[in-house]
Amino acid sequence: MGAQSLAVACGALALCLALAGATDPGFVVRITQAGLDYAHQQGITILEKELAQLKLPDISGDFRIRHVGKVHYGISSMDLRSFHLPHSRISLVPNVGLQVAISNAFAEVDGNWRVKIHFIRDRGSFDLKVENIYIKINLKLGSDASGKPTIDTSDCSTRISKVRVHFSGKFGWLYNLFHDAVESRFRKILENKVCTNVVSSVHSELQPYLQTLPVTAQIDAMAGIDYSLVAPPTATAQALDAYLKGEFFSLAHRSAVPFPPLPLAFPPDHDRMVYFAASSYFFNTAGFAYHAAGALVFEITDSMIPKDIEFHLTTSTFSAFVPQLEKMYPDMPMKLRLSTLSAPFLSIGPGGLSLKPVVDVQAYAILPNSTLAPLFLLTLTGNVSAVIDIKSSHIVGSLNVGRMKLSLKHSDVGTFQVRTLQSIMNILASSILLPRLNARLEQGFPLPLLDRIQLSNVLVRFHQNFLLLGADVQYQPRGWR
Template sequence: MGVQKLAVACRVLALCLATIGATNPGFVVRITQAGLDYAHQHGVRILEKELGQLKLQDISGDFRVLRVGKVRYEISRLQLHNFYLPHSHISLVPKVGLQVSISNAFADLSGNWRVKIYFIRDHGSFDLKVENVYIKIDLQLGSDPLGKPTIDTSACSTRIANIRIRFSGKFGWLYNLFHGAVEPRFKKILESQVCELVARSVSRELQPYLRTLPVTAKIDARAGIDYSLVAPPAATARSLDVDLKGEFFSLAHRSAVPFSPLPLALPPDHSHMVYFGVSSYFFNTAAFAYHAAGALVFNVTEAVIPEGISLNTTTFSAFIPQLERMYPNAPMTFRLSAPSAPFLSIGPQGLSLQPVVDVQAYAVLPSSEPVPLFLLSLTSNVSAVVDVRSGHIVGSLKVGRIKFTLKQSDVGTFQVRQLQSLVNTIASSILIPQLNERLKEGFPLPLPDRIQLSKILVRFHQNFLLLGADVVYQPRE
């Protein structure tokens, strides 16, 4: 009985540890087969160019020929003219990574030869055609301690089906001698060097390019986004999924977010090259970071309000008669602030939030600190429109009917509802436009260098926003 209890306790402990150690992403990037095919096209062109620059060492040796004796040969000044990769395919290997298969590749080489048989010497040039080359490359995907993606060649094999050499020189019969001695060596050397070059190309070209994926993105002077990987990229039968932290943080003082991301399961859409799953956690950490940085504070003075409204105690005495007696014709200011970070919800109908805004009114007296007058609490249903422009998530807010209550008054009692139209004007003409001006700049998506998005799709799901797009790679000129 004691053993059984111990076993149950161990299983419970293991489950708890697994739960604690699990990290849900706040942001998911899904690359579909179409996206991999597009990337593969550019990668194969780079590999083809690299293979075309292979440097081959001189070859020398000797062999014995029946009734002829020992033949000494030298192959020098080998030059690879072209290496063509006409047929290739990239495939997903679940729980492993990616596999690139190249078939029916071919290459053209030329060089010089020299031979010595006893007292006979001859030399000349040759052309060599490498045909039906098959290359298979396994790519292992991972992440480093900083959360940047990594890629490595975990396996590579090359098989050359056929090599044909055409020699020039005095003695045509030497071709038959070279055929048996040289072609196997060419095959072995090329097969080895192709895989060595593939590994170098992945390390020199592909890995540095992947590292251009930003794991942190500075938004402005107050906040940044953490796009570090929370797990190595996961290959499934139909896509490559990359789980990112997807968390905003204050640049001045980064503190732990007091809530966690919910599990994020993208729908099985594959009509676009890439999808971005943007959870409500992502947006809510933005609100948390900006609130912590003191950015959700707005000061309203007469200089920023619409023309025709004088922001002073004389104007407000129509609603609060005692103001004119207490502070005659004194300028007024308002300080708008969020007592807590607003919480955004995402559902099939879109994005919405119900922010609470405190509005503190002050009278500005000559040669003194502003004098507090009253404090209002505003609430409203706010909807958001989201789009993608120039690789940034952009948006705008639309405010519904505003409700407000009087939280504190330093000037006595008054009818709060009479301030309704003025409060609406301040919110709709000042607060929302300032927020929308910031949202118009947007927040950058995690994109590697020289990638642009097209054919943007925006869909809303429970607790997350789904963005779909095709990609266009812009090479350096």
């Protein structure tokens, strides 16, 4: 093998290892150009206020005038009355980050001046107008060790093409001799000050705000969601993508998920400001986490049956379907315990979201001494579909149960026709189990949003292996009601 062939082989091996070690996200956030434009609008407003508070140093110097001699001047008490950024845009720089370009900005400054020529002294005030200010800012995106996004200024440049100063005073011919020197020095000072302020604002304002993105979100006493970045945000020609772990976990004991996330074929949608792609992996880790936490066990007793249902959960009721109950456990209350041997597995396709849970239903008779006597064990399978929406920045949903199928897994009271219990199980599932599940799903799961962001104009679409949520955003400043 030649050196060139060896290099190619090593390169191919390195690529394979890199791909093998890559982590597919369970959740993707995409910010479109419309979303960046909105964020840019909010940021420019803040930057404009920051630049208007620039502190400008005093200026002093000497120069010589032919036939007059040395002239000493000083500029002090400079006050930046305004700084306007009327024209700006934000652009995506693929594989790098973002670029903000500001053009035709202008500012106004006033202050005091003094001049000394031999024994002649004069002083007064001045107005200075700065026009055609051009600012270019390059922003580099990354992530820290905790999986939170980071942003830094990789480059900043400022160019000022016009500075006009007007001095008030008696010696107009004299001021005209040194205004060029003042304008030149002021231009250099302001160009440096602007970029220094931009870098400071990115570190003090923008970076802390990005850190408000939740890395973990606690849902309840049993589970949370890991929203940490699995890679730095990626800029393409059309959008900014953030790849998140998107994994539910048990708060009591976090264990490795026994299945990997699937690749997401993100569609080229750009009508909304932001899109969220929640993969089937994201939802299935929820089932895994709650199953591991023991939360997918439900017990049904007679007291839970709605009063408008005309039967009781007793051996007398079930003896019509299981004749041996009347003889073995006459007129005793019953309890049903529903559990799953494994976490339910959900699938997502263009037609929607569905799952086919397999549930064990263990029936007990409650004896007079409160102990439980096992009666029979049923296996219940069914088709369940889900309706998904966004409410108050949470993914919410509700379940609909289709046809269910019962089979007898074990009996302690002899054989009986299982199909005769179908109607009772349908009633119990629709009137007790489903409302409880839907009440929990109505509370929803929080989306990974920066502080003070509200969503509107929401759309929901289903794709192969993931749910796509689109929305426009609105930033609510502090104190907003």
